[in-house]
Amino acid sequence: MITFDRVSVVYDGADEPVLRDVNLSVDEGELCLVVGHTGVGKSTLLGAVNGLVPHFTGGTLYGAVMVDGRDTADHPPRELADVVGVVGQDPLDGFVTDTVEEELAYAMEQLAISPTVMRKRVEETLDLLGLADLRHRALHELSGGQQQRVAIGSVLTAHPRVLVLDEPTSALDPTAAEEVLAAVTRLVHDLGVTVLLAEHRLERVVQYADRVIHLPGNGRVVSGPPSEIFTTSSIAPPIVELGRAAGWSPLPLSVRDARRAARPLRTALEDATPPPVRAVPDAPGATLLGARGITVAYRGVPAVREVDLDLRAGEITALMGRNGSGKSSLLWALQGSGPRTAGTVRVGRDESGAPGPAKGGDPKKLSAAEARRLVGLVPQTPTDLLYLESVKQELDQADTESGTGTGGKAAAGATGPPARAILDRLAPGIDGTTHPRDLSEGQKLALVLAIQLAAAPRVLLLDEPTRGLDYRAKTQLIAMVDELAAEGRSVVVSTHDVEFAARAADRVVVLAEGDIVADGPTTEVIVASPVFAPQVAKILAPLPYLTVDQVTAVLPGGEADA
Template identity: 85%
Template sequence: MITFDQVTVHYEDTAEPVLRDVNLTVEEGELCLVVGHTGVGKSTLLGAVNGLVPHFTGGTLHGRVTVDGRDTADHPPRELADVVGVVGQDPLDGFVTDTVEEELAYAMEQLAVPPATMRKRVEETLDLLGLADLRHRALHELSGGQQQRVAIGSVLTAHPRVLVLDEPTSALDPTAAEEVLAAVTRLVHDLGVTVLLAEHRLERVVQYADRVIHLPGDGRVVSGPPAEIFRTSSIAPPIVELGRTAGWSPLPLSIRDARRAAAPLRTRLSGVVPPAVRPAPDADRPRLLTARGITVTYQGVPAVREVDLDLRSGEITALMGRNGSGKSSLLWALQGSGPRKAGSVSVGQPGDPKAPDPRKVSATEARRLVGLVPQTPTDLLYLESVKQELDQADAESGVAADGIPARTLLDRLAPGIADTTHPRDLSEGQKLALVLAIQLAAAPRVVLLDEPTRGLDYRAKAELTTIVDGLAAEGRTVVISTHDVEFVARAADRVVVMAEGDIVADGPTAEVIVASPVFAPQTAKILAPLPYLAVDQLASVLDSDGTDPSA
């Protein structure tokens, strides 16, 4: 179905090719998982399948890419639209209509699908992706996860033979991600659709993959069965890391298989108290932000309902909940620039009458009080190069006096980004890293991050954990709105769960997420009822035990 024959892709502003001498064949009805660190060329590989590379991205493509017998060099994307459906990293970039129903029908209109068939496919897709209740909603009113599902649905209605998905679950909560992946798997198994799927949250998708395409970062592409590739790959989900640590062979790729393999290990570790993932924060730490009665509505519909929240110095809080539960609305209300129908926010010591409300001070002062990185980081990028953005952040933050330069922060999150690169030419993960660096350069007392791990690989998420730990150590408080349960298990001291605009759970990370079948990380599911959250805990216990973990 898809063939790469000695394909090399080189961009003018890069010293080395992004892809080098790639030979690859993807058969009909395969679900191929494309993995690799941020910026290694995954999006370039996917873009070559429907002709976006090089027809729209520029650069030079050597070799030959064919899809269903069509050479992409001779067929631009519009001539491949009936064969290849593409969903990019940012769904907003692909929307061309105003409402959900219109967006689902648009691709079929361009392909001259008969009206009766269009109506039937729209209804099927609404049910398939759980969008029936949103059919008349405006696209800009949807949450990020809802927009992602609409983007996938708009492609599925055209019934393509090849489906290319770039980070399809990055904005989805765990339940919605499972629903989307189940729908994609049905397309593969029941209709023979060929799927190329790039995803950083490998723990969600690895069990569905027929084959893994690994980009090590030197332009090469390595392809093979998932268990074989992950045995030695530089990037792997927690279930694979756990299998490597425990010495299991073959490596399990599903929770069910891993639990079976872990039965002897659970027995041997029974009664052993694992080390804490994170040191317990000081119980007497002062309160930095106090929110009371926060209420947010949109056109009369409540998004946040009279929420009370206290954020303390040195604390990292994860804000979780399904898509549309009110997480982003709460963050914007706390930051001050978002709508707030009722309630108050003060940043400072409790009881201090001079503790300011970020909504009532200048933009510069508000940024030093509360910094917010939104779900769509490009909203904060407006200059012509990465260097200009970083220099502007340093100038506005007075970083020369007492802060960390934005370039230093960026290199820790996503190393190797050239100063001359235009921000809009970066991958989604790189854009997010750039905006994180810009906002953190101001060193605000309260840091709010809305889905910061979207588009970041495991290495970058580890660096992000180090950075937020450093902020907490300096006495700041950090709130991270996320669906990434693996990141929460390692990075958060406290978890707050929202539903329908209310806070329904609030407590220490281990207590909240282990008790939830939805939010529990893979290690907790595999080793339950033992109290483990991360692979590092198991590795530490096995090292101190000094015995063969596979025995």
């Protein structure tokens, strides 16, 4: 179905090819998982399948990419639309109509398919993806999982033989992600669709893959069965890391298989006490932010309902819940920029005696600059805050707005160190002349963090910061967050990434329909939930382990594979 014959891709101005002498063959009805660290060429590989590379991206493609007998060098994307369907990371970016039914029909209209056939295919797709009850719903009213299924359906109505998915679960809660992956698996098994799926949250998808295509980072591509590739791959989900540490062979790829293999391991760990995931103070710090009765409503429909929340110094809180539970609305209400129907927020007095709004107050009643000195917020898409032409310009502007001088000197009344110094601590080595849009996802996040931290807020709110980050970048983010907590700040991370929450958070707050339904230590809250529990917790239950590092820290050598 798909063949890469000695394919190399070189972009203009690049010293090395992104892809180098790639030979790859994908059969009909295969679900191929494309893995690799950020920046190794996954998007280039996917883009070559439907002709985006090089027809729209530029650069030079050497060799040949054949899809269902068509050479992509001779067929631009519009001439491959009936064969290859592409779904990007954000379904809303690809929608062009208003309702579910209209969106499903749109691609067929562009292909001049007859109305009779269109109606039949729309009905089939509605049933296949479980969307029949939503046919007349407005797209913006749907949950994230529903939007993702509509995005997949909108390309399926053209009856493509190949489906390319770029991080289809990155914005979804665990339940919605399972719904989308179940729909994709059904397409592979029942319709024989060939699927290429790139995803950073491998723990969600690895059990469904027939084959793994690994990009190790030197332009090469390695392909093979999942258990074989993950034995030595540079990137792997927690279930594989645990299997490697325990010496299991073959490596289990599902929680069910891992639990069967883990019986000796659970026995070996019964009498051991797992170390804490991260060092937590014996007593919580002072309350930096107190929120009472926070209510947010849109057109009379409540998104957040009378929420009370205290955020303490040195504490990292994970804010979790399904798509549409009110997490982002709550963060924006706490920061002061978002709507707040009722309730109060109070940021405590700064014990250092710093002048101005740092003495405390409600961010909503202050100017934007003053509010930033109390509560900083990094939105789901960090680039929303980047609008200048270079990294240096962004950092200088942050210093100007926060009252911090450039050149390493603080201006009178400054509240924090220069933004450049903060960025060098978070992500050293970024050239100031680089355009912000040319940075990796992890570097963009570090830049926006530096901009926000230049104002020295005592409370920092991060909305879905792990979207687009691989495991290595998430580890770097955890180190950043740990540093902020060690400085006495309070950090709130809104996330659907249960593995990240298990490693990074001291406390988990779970929202459902705008209400707090759980609030407590990470171990107690997520282990008790079959939805939010990380893989290690599911495999080793009822033992209280959350991460692979906890297991390896207490396990004597050789007992794992006894």
